[in-house]
Amino acid sequence: MNVHFQDELKKASAPIEKATGLPNWFYTSEESMAAEKEKVFAPNWAGIGFAKDVPEPGDVKPVFFLGEPLVIVHGRDHKVRVFHNACRHRGVRLVEEPGKTTGLLRCRYHAWCYSTEGKLKQTPHVGGPGIHHHKDINKDELGLIEVRSHIFKDVVFVNLSGGAKPFEEVFKTALERWKEFEQPIYHGGEDSSFKLLNLKTNWKLAVENFCEAYHLPFIHPGLNEISKLEDHENILSKAPWSGQLTRAFNASYDEGGRNFAFFSNLSKKWDTEAEYVAFYPNVQIGVHKDHTFAIVIEPKSPGETDEHIELYYADPSMRDEEWETMRNTNASMWKSIFKEDVDVIQAMYHGRRASGFDGGHFSPVMDEATHHFHGWIASHFMDSTKAT
């Protein structure tokens, strides 16, 4: 990186009063995506999908993440794993469609077959017609290549490089903060899932918007009626996460006065508090007394991003038909709030096409969480700086 670029990174990492945001290059250039894949996504824990998509042994879900074909597999040993989605023979993409595998994962080219735990099991005719083994083809060494993965709040995180510290260590302070929520969650069903397709913006702007409540009165006037700006606070850490909280949360009740099941044994503060945390780089999770949500931000190109949003409840009975109306009301509420954000998230991207824009100036009070994210991104690109 050139000297000028290093200066800009230093400015993004400076104390908030003096900092300017990340340079336009990070948001608009084609090169930024490849550089971020290598320096930000691969060495850290990135979200690629949801375990609810592979609920039972034998279930498979192929995904592309930053151009990499991966497959999430629920093994017959009941463990969910992520593999590079490529046959060890000639590299055919192994799993094309989500679904259930009743037997082995079979490559359609020459029929090499793998177990759902990734072991190579069959290699037909590999030693010549009718000979299904060869001394130089060691099945024990040619299983599917596994990617390190970790599931948290149903999000499937991967560490592509394999070199990150364990997930629990990287996010230790966040997990401690949410210790009371260490309990099962149950997906609310596809009727309460939604995908905001094709946000014409850079993925980081979606993260940054999530980190702050500053825009609340202007972008979410309806929400601001019940959960006002002054009810919110930044959540800051030294680790790769930040977010915001509200102290004006109210659990949902329907017309008959019924509420969703509450998570068990929560302390009193959660009666009125809800927290929203961005797990860097690309996962956002919200926790409430009666539901959680998880968002995986999927960068498609420098100017195109998908947000995958899923809602979860504290008890499997919340998936029953009698809760459908209430679930839909909750999903619609979140959908409209997130949709309110889309215009400004996209407009920030447009603004970064202004060649004179210097990265922007933070409110030292309101933008601390966003500033922390900028410093974290910058740290991966600064000379002689080691990333987290």
Ligand code: FES
């Ligand atoms: S490429 Fe898969 S069996 Fe040949």
Ligand SMILES: [Fe+2]
């Ligand atoms: Fe918002």
